Amino acid sequence: MRKIGLAILSLILIISAARAQQKKRTLDKIAGVVGSNIILQSDIELKYATYVAQGMPPNEAAKCQILQQLVTQKLLAAQAVIDSIDVKDDEVDNSVDRRMREMIQRAGGQDRLEQFLGRSVIQYKDEVRPDIKESLIAQKMQQKITANVNTTPQDVKKFFDGIPKDSLPTFNKEVEIGEIVFSPKLNNSEKEAYKNKCEELRKRVLAGEDFGKLARLYSQDPGSAPQGGDLGFADRSAYVKDFTAWAFKLKAGEISPVFESEIGFHFLQVIERRGEQVHVRHILIIPAVTEDALNRAKAKADSIYNLLQTNKKINFSEAAAFYSDNKDTKYNGGMMLNAENVEARSTYIPTDKLDPQVALVVDTMKVGSISKPFLFTGQDGKKGYKILYLKSTTNAHRANLEQDYPKIKEYANNQKINLTVSEWFEKKRKETFIRIDPQYQGCPMLKGWSTPATAEIKTEDTKPAEVKH
Structure with missing residues (x-):
């Protein structure tokens, strides 16, 4: 602050x-x-x-x-x-x-x-x-x-050989971890009160109360509530499926009915449509997770853990694709990606960059083992259960081509890109x-x-x- x-x-x-x-x-x-x-x-x-x-x-x-x-x-x-x-x-x-x-x-x-x-x-x-x-x-x-920049294995070796031995980087201990996430899901009766709250706010807007003021007071979207629910212009890819359907269906000034998305209950108003972009504002009410819903998630996690232990016909990757509630990892065989190297889609994560809740469990695991379900709290404050799979462990070490080829290739490629851009600038500066x-x-x-x-x-x-x- x-x-x-x-x-x-x-x-x-x-x-x-x-x-x-x-x-x-x-x-x-x-x-x-x-x-x-x-x-x-x-x-x-x-x-x-x-x-x-x-x-x-x-x-x-x-x-x-x-x-x-x-x-x-x-x-x-x-x-x-x-x-x-x-x-x-x-x-x-x-x-x-x-x-x-x-x-x-x-x-x-x-x-x-x-x-x-x-x-x-x-x-x-x-x-x-x-x-x-x-x-x-x-x-x-x-x-x-830089579109034609291509880094060959020979380029990578030349780059690596050019690094003085006493200047080789040291990589921390890294792990490859798979996860299956079980998020608590409310039943219809548990959701009813939150849906009704959203309905009441919509009625107040229709009755003439200021949409922006109500959004600032009651919307639970931290990103838009301070702006009166205003989300600005965005295309179809910016929103979840249910939200997109209403945002691009309505005309300017129209207000949607209350609808449910994976986030919670909303209603929105279209302010302006410009080609394939729409300017909307909304009010979001997020249902609070109940103890019963959390217990149901745990029961499901226990069931899948037992299945993985007893049925060798299903592997962790298949179970993650079918059962996990984390869309960021379920289609990747459950494998977590290095948040600092997402573009390269690296599954090697330094242990000092792991979520402490995950690191605590991984520290007790052996390579190839699957953890029992454990309770975790996400960055959004929501609780759920996870099962982890420790695929591999690489101890801290000096960089070498055998273990670190993908990282070294990335460094070599970046060097070629920077050199290409620098050469272009030097030439262009002399001409301009x-x-x-x-x-x-x-x-x-x-x-x-x-x-x-x-x-x-x-x-x-x-x-x-x-x-x-």
């Missing part, structure tokens, strides 16, 4: 300074020039305000990095125009909405964020939208530049006129980026724009 408080205080100071500048009618200045595109000081200040609003510690040196990012972004975006690379409006809207939800949550509500920014969320979204669009285009251009304002020429990461003075064009006559606040 103290860090968030300091971040908010810093943001207030930044916005206050900006307002003071506006009152003095101070003119903006050009912080950088990339080809025919300019980077204004206000662009850097807006990004810096966002940086602080997202919870990062205030640091003036971050502005050097921001300017470097803007220069490289404009180099990539300029090439993207030549290569006819663009992004759809839906992609931009999704990215803008996602950023706003994160900032609103960190600030403690939309009203507080608007107070800090000194403008409405709608105004801020309009200001940052062009930059976010350019950023997405730049990302696509970079992906195209770049000017960095003297204020930033002391930044280590921007050293040597400015085009030599003999090749510069005059920018002093460029009329500076007024500060945007």
Whole structure:
């Protein structure tokens, strides 16, 4: 809480300074020039305000990095125009909405964020939208530049052999773990009171009470309740099946009946439909798990554990696919993925990164064994039961190709990608006129980026724009 408080205080100071500048009618200045595109000081200040609003510690040196990012972004975006690379409006809207939800949550509500920014969320979204669009285009251009990067086994060996023996990384003890999760499920009579509560709230909305106010008071969706239930624009992939069905069925202004999803009971209102995106708000009521439901989950877990012990025709992977309630692992044979390496879909998890509840059980297991069902509490605070399977254990060791080939290949591949991008930038920088304002020429990461003075064009006559606040 103290860090968030300091971040908010810093943001207030930044916005206050900006307002003071506006009152003095101070003119903006050009912080950088990339080809025919300019980077204004206000662009850097807006990004810096966002940086602080997202919870990062205030640091003036971050502005050097921001300017470097803007220069490289404009180099990539300029090439993207030549290569006819663009992004759809839906992609931009999704990215803008996602950023706003994160900032609103960190600030403690939309009203507080608007107070800090000194403008409405709608105004801020309009200001940052062009930059976010350019950023997405730049990302696509970079992906195209590295699309043909291929790391062969020979590349991996060459990379590994190039690491000094005394500099080889040490990998902590790792395990491969499978899980079958049993979540408690309420019966219809246990759900009735929560459904009725949702129905009563819907009736109050239909009777004329303010939807947003009721959502702030009663909705149990922590992400949207502070914003009056507003979920912003999203496509069909953003929501669970039942929610999507109603969100894309209704017309603007219409309110759905109360419906049940895997999360709880909802009703929603469509605010606006834009192509394959819809802007909705909702109220969510989450039923509380009863002791009886938890006991039923335990009984099922005990039954499946006994089945795995006595019936050798069914293996753990098949049981996980059929019985587990965790959709993230059941279709992966029950195998848990390393949260820090999800893209590589690595099943090797360092023991120091395990959930303490899981680590406590795994510590007593032998490779190939299955644990008895145990009670656990998820990150959302909900309780359930798990059965674990310990597939393998790798002790702490110095990196070697035999045990760590997938990790070393990833490092080698990243090195090739970074080298490819760096070579592209070096070539493009030499072909493009770049000017960095003297204020930033002391930044280590921007050293040597400015085009030599003999090749510069005059920018002093460029009329500076007024500060945007």
